[in-house]
Amino acid sequence: MILIKLGGSIITNKSRKTSPRKKAIDAIAKTLAGIREPIILVHGGGSYGHYWSVKYDMHTKPEKYDIEGVAKVKNSMVELNKIILDALQKNANHPYCVQPACFMNTDKPMRNKIKEIGEISKTGMIPVTYGDALWHGKKTYILSGDSIMGHVAKVLRPRLCIFAMNVDGLLNSPNGELIREYSQQVPTMPGSDKDVTGGMMRKVKEAKRISQYGIRVFFVNGNKPDRITKAIKDSKFHGTIFRGKRRV
């Protein structure tokens, strides 16, 4: 089983409101159709949900956010999700949409519901979920796609986790060299970190956490879908690897 996160920056033009990168989505969907192993897909919000969450100043912290903002985040995520579902279907996959509220109870993951997602992936369908605004007892909060990766990986223990992003992986300085294997150094993050949901810093944190379950984590450039295939086939890999090491 493989757990894949499609970052908001790879599936959308993050700087432009509701602007999908349809070619990039299509290329990834095509790649996934060639994989003969259960896949679970998580995607970010980019210029859809992420855009609106910034606009309405919504965060991961539960608050009484403007209901107009909550509705906009949620509806725009349905829209982006539909684009992903359509691309998957067009490329001979069988996507199975699962809103995150289906396996989250406020901010607590529901083990049995996440296990269900694993079962669904074993039928050949591809469960697809995404970062979203979630209810939290009279409040709401933003659950990031990256956090979902952590929740799902913890329960399902996939063979590997892939974060597809719009850079080659972790760089040792802005525009610097690729870090091919993550150790404990604190790297300089490429791209903007001004994300509501934490940007690259959050991805590193989640990747470290997941690798501690003994699962390998890859950061790859989603603009080169063959790198996703290579990560899966364990052939020559271009990106950053977090080796699966159990905490002692």
Place this chain on the structure above:
Amino acid sequence: MILIKLGGSIITNKSRKTSPRKKAIDAIAKTLAGIREPIILVHGGGSYGHYWSVKYDMHTKPEKYDIEGVAKVKNSMVELNKIILDALQKNANHPYCVQPACFMNTDKPMRNKIKEIGEISKTGMIPVTYGDALWHGKKTYILSGDSIMGHVAKVLRPRLCIFAMNVDGLLNSPNGELIREYSQQVPTMPGSDKDVTGGMMRKVKEAKRISQYGIRVFFVNGNKPDRITKAIKDSKFHGTIFRGKRRV
């Protein structure tokens, strides 16, 4: 609190594949914006999910249905749901999309998750859910919007339930007279009953069940949204009423 079901035949042209009735949807969305009371919306599948469930011979009984069919039902429902969400938003409502898998565990409703939907409706947002294909331990089944009405009404006990359909209500014979108040007679059903999810017969069954919780249920013509308003305002009502009577 008011629980409203928009039947597949009112929001889509049931005989034509993926054909929404945008004007009818828009008119209802406009009407709902004028209601100052918590609303929860359920919609059917019509020429989207319902169409595909017929095509792939999927039923309310859990079976190992073709995964292509499951994906088609589910994705087409996301599409129809998005049309409803957009119409609501365009007409100054704040919809909050909730897939049925968020409050169902296989075929069992989850009380706490349904209560959450009630809380969300009290913020002024309109939770919107729909009939869908759901997972049932290595199998799937079709959960109808009508069954959702029963599940939600049982937990939340709304002040009234409205089934908006493309006929005036229950008729005493095909093309016959409107039954203004339902008693125990078995009525002749208008329209086709060859629905995967049971058609009018199912609506009557659910309406009877809901009325036994002491809740009034209205069948109204969704093509005349002012009838929805009148049902809510308790003024001169045109349609069929199931009076809320508790079972002795």
